[in-house]
Amino acid sequence: NAGVxxxxxxxxxRRGQEARLRCSPxxxxxxxxxxxxxxxxxxxxxxxxxxxxxxDESGMPKERFSAEFPxxxxxxxxxxxxxxxxxxxxxCASSRETGALSGNTIYFGEGSWLTVV
Amino acid sequence: xxxxxxxxxxxxxxxxKNCTLQCNYTVSPFSNLRWYKQDTGRGPVSLTIMxxxxxxxxxxxxxxxxxxxxxxxxxxxxxxxxxxxASYICVVSAREYGNKLVFGAGTILRVKS
Numbered sequence: 040n041a042g043v044x045x046x047x048x049x050x051x052x053r054r055g056q057e058a059r060l061r062c063s064p065x066x067x068x069x070x071x072x073x074x075x076x077x078x079x080x081x082x083x084x085x086x087x088x089x090x091x092x093x094x095d096e097s098g099m100p101k102e103r104f105s106a107e108f109p110x111x112x113x114x115x116x117x118x119x120x121x122x123x124x125x126x127x128x129x130x131c132a133s134s135r136e137t138g139a140l141s142g143n144t145i146y147f148g149e150g151s152w153l154t155v156v
Numbered sequence: 157x158x159x160x161x162x163x164x165x166x167x168x169x170x171x172x173k174n175c176t177l178q179c180n181y182t183v184s185p186f187s188n189l190r191w192y193k194q195d196t197g198r199g200p201v202s203l204t205i206m207x208x209x210x211x212x213x214x215x216x217x218x219x220x221x222x223x224x225x226x227x228x229x230x231x232x233x234x235x236x237x238x239x240x241x242a243s244y245i246c247v248v249s250a251r252e253y254g255n256k257l258v259f260g261a262g263t264i265l266r267v268k269s
Contacts, residue, residue: 074259081259081260081261083259084258087255095256098256142188142205144202149198149199150197
C-alpha cells in the first residue's frame, strides 16, 4: 500500500472510553483522507485534511469525532465516548495532490479495526 | 439509492477461468472511476483509474472498461488465480462530491482450485 502507516491495527475499547487512531501518509503526501467501513458495507468518507487544515469533514459525525493533521506528526482520528456502533474498520488514505478529482492515485493504509465492548 | 451499484454481489469461479464484474453509477458530472482490490482484513489497493475520456485500461490480467454515456464500467479478470480472491470495489468521483470518493459495496470474488 505504498507506505501509508496506520496504528494501532486493532483496538478494543469499552463503551465511554476514547479511541485514538493514527495515520502517517506516504512520504511527500500532504493530503489525508479518513474512511470508515462497517461490516458488509462499502467504505464511507469521513474527512479530508491537508496539513493543519480540515478541508471537508462532511462525512464525520458532528459529535464525539474529531480529526487533525498537524504540521509535524501523523494525522489523528479521535473518537470520544465510544459506543458499540463505532465498531468498524477505519482506513486512512493519502495522495500527493487533490486525489479524488485529479485522478492521482490515492493510497490506502491497512486500516485500524476498532471493537467497542 | 446507492450512487455506485456493483454486481454480482459475490462470485465463485474456478482457477484459470475469466470473469467480469459490473459497476453502474449515477454520480454526475463524472470525473474519474477507479477499481480497487481489497483482500480480507487489508486496505484497498488501486488497480486502475480512468477519466471520462478513457474507454479501457489494463493492469496485467485486469482490464477495466468504461462507457460514460451509459454510466457503466466493468472489470475483466483473465486467467484467474487463487490470489485473485478478494473484494473488488468500484469507486467514482464527481465534482458535485468535491474531494470524496464514492465507493460501491464491492463484489466478493472467490477463486477455487
